[in-house]
Amino acid sequence: MAAIIDSVLLTLIEKICVIVVAAYLITRTRSFSEILDGRLTAKNQAVMVLIFGAFSVFGTVSGVEVFGVIANVRDLGPVIGGLVGGPVVGLGASLIGGGYRFLQGGFTGLACSIATILAGSLAGLVYILNRRRFVGVVGAVILSVLFESLHMLLVLLIAEPWQEALIVVRGTAAPMIASNSVGAFIFAMMITNLIRERETAEERDKYFLELEKKKMELNIAREIQQSFLPDTVPQLKGFDLAAASHPAKEVGGDFYDFIPQSDGKMGLVIADVSGKSVPAALFMVLSRATVKASAAGDKTAEEVAKSANDLIAADAKSGMFVTLFYAILDQETRTLRYVNAGHNPPLVLNGKTGDLTLLKTRGIAMGVMEDAEMEEREIELAEGDVVVFYTDGVTEAVDDGLDQFGAERLFETVKKNCHLSAADLVKEITGAVLAFSKGEPQFDDITLMVLKGGKME
Amino acid sequence: MKIDNKSSGDVEIILPVGRLDAPSSEELMKRMEGLIDGGCRKIVANFSGVDYISSSGLRVMLASLKRLRKAGGDLKLARLHPYVRETFEIAGFTQLFEIYDREEEALGEFGRQDLPSR
Numbered sequence: 128m129a130a131i132i133d134s135v136l137l138t139l140i141e142k143i144c145v146i147v148v149a150a151y152l153i154t155r156t157r158s159f160s161e162i163l164d165g166r167l168t169a170k171n172q173a174v175m176v177l178i179f180g181a182f183s184v185f186g187t188v189s190g191v192e193v194f195g196v197i198a199n200v201r202d203l204g205p206v207i208g209g210l211v212g213g214p215v216v217g218l219g220a221s222l223i224g225g226g227y228r229f230l231q232g233g234f235t236g237l238a239c240s241i242a243t244i245l246a247g248s249l250a251g252l253v254y255i256l257n258r259r260r261f262v263g264v265v266g267a268v269i270l271s272v273l274f275e276s277l278h279m280l281l282v283l284l285i286a287e288p289w290q291e292a293l294i295v296v297r298g299t300a301a302p303m304i305a306s307n308s309v310g311a312f313i314f315a316m317m318i319t320n321l322i323r324e325r326e327t328a329e330e331r332d333k334y335f336l337e338l339e340k341k342k343m344e345l346n347i348a349r350e351i352q353q354s355f356l357p358d359t360v361p362q363l364k365g366f367d368l369a370a371a372s373h374p375a376k377e378v379g380g381d382f383y384d385f386i387p388q389s390d391g392k393m394g395l396v397i398a399d400v401s402g403k404s405v406p407a408a409l410f411m412v413l414s415r416a417t418v419k420a421s422a423a424g425d426k427t428a429e430e431v432a433k434s435a436n437d438l439i440a441a442d443a444k445s446g447m448f449v450t451l452f453y454a455i456l457d458q459e460t461r462t463l464r465y466v467n468a469g470h471n472p473p474l475v476l477n478g479k480t481g482d483l484t485l486l487k488t489r490g491i492a493m494g495v496m497e498d499a500e501m502e503e504r505e506i507e508l509a510e511g512d513v514v515v516f517y518t519d520g521v522t523e524a525v526d527d528g529l530d531q532f533g534a535e536r537l538f539e540t541v542k543k544n545c546h547l548s549a550a551d552l553v554k555e556i557t558g559a560v561l562a563f564s565k566g567e568p569q570f571d572d573i574t575l576m577v578l579k580g581g582k583m584e
Numbered sequence: 585m586k587i588d589n590k591s592s593g594d595v596e597i598i599l600p601v602g603r604l605d606a607p608s609s610e611e612l613m614k615r616m617e618g619l620i621d622g623g624c625r626k627i628v629a630n631f632s633g634v635d636y637i638s639s640s641g642l643r644v645m646l647a648s649l650k651r652l653r654k655a656g657g658d659l660k661l662a663r664l665h666p667y668v669r670e671t672f673e674i675a676g677f678t679q680l681f682e683i684y685d686r687e688e689e690a691l692g693e694f695g696r697q698d699l700p701s702r
Contacts, residue, residue: 377606399639401639401640401642401643402639402640402643403606446643446645446646446647446648446650447643448642448643448646448675450674450675468676469676469677470674472674489676490676491675491676491677491680492642492677495646495676495677496680499676519638519639523636523638529603570606571638571639
């Protein structure tokens, strides 16, 4: 008896292996995917009814005879169909499977077919009650056990003669409950994996789309920024000038500019717009154009700063501002008249003494308030003096431990390399900052402008 | 970024902790906007936990200050680290913000302003 049950169980499990392959193929069909997405159409429900119905028939055909009764996994198809696709699929598939069983006859024929139809319909009901979602692995296994027990109960209640029905149930109950629940377990595992896979894929697609969008935005911002930086540096009389901007991954809206004036004067601008990406790049364009327009005509640095500030403040929304340093270099008198609108103070290295001075004035970032006071100051530049204009991307560049490059390192780098030409000094400082940050992604653009006093002519 | 906040009467005290860079500034912006949208008009930002502020951070503070002042309120700062104070100074923002050494002073100033001035 035990040997028979064992061999029955073994054979049933063998069949289940076949079913696993079938299950794999079924779960990969388009109709099944649509149903998993909750998109039930007449067509995909019909396809699932046919597939799970055929599956149920296969369960009957592949059954193993025990005491003249077929122990089988007929209920598995309709149950899974109902749990995944709802009452229509569950009932439809069970009608096919149960109908086929009924035609096979035998004294348990009626009971078995009713049991299958009941199992498929109840599974469909569970789907509805579970808010049209698959119940999961544990749910499917528990329901399988319940449905098979119900199956056995129905055979006992309906099949005649009762004595024979009891023998059948004794022999088939354990293997049928076991094989159907194992089948449900495998099926449910496959379905939940599929659901998870699809969710992950969806999230991944969304993530990549976001990333693409972000990348495109960054490219646009970088292009805007770079296209509004001067292509060439003007040749000056008795001065050496160079500048460069190294945009951060997330463009910060730094800019520099040269604005030629009459009588051998040259306007020099370095600025840093608050914010990042496209908004910063656009604000940079606005600020640059405003300063350029304000600098037209023979105005003092203070007048330029004040009028540019009023125009920018009128336009600045949501706290946008730009820190800006504007200087007018007089190549004849070798003086630099400057205003500092909230910008990192440029440093001046005295070529003879090696002393450092910071170009601070009383001012406030542009766009913050109208009618802001902008103090103007003046320095003279001798041969060998070096002025380094920079943005906070230089001093606030960080290494992997979030230590900042800092003003001290900048001073040291400038001191050590003050014999270099302006262009080489820009390269040297940029190199030192990048070497310090060792490839750490930088939060801000690194922008530098160097003005060096040359021989008097 | 960890951002605590507590109330003292009708004043909200906000305590950001960490680096106030571009990403954390966005978080702080949301918190500030949430407070202001919720009807809060008096805010003290206690910066004792902030060791770095970028221009994005300054922008959040400026945007919040502008909104609050427009609505008749104010944003006062307290306990700035020297480095953070320097960043405010460079941008000229010390002309704009009331800055106090201690949180109680900022609160006291709000209290004093509430007294009838006529």
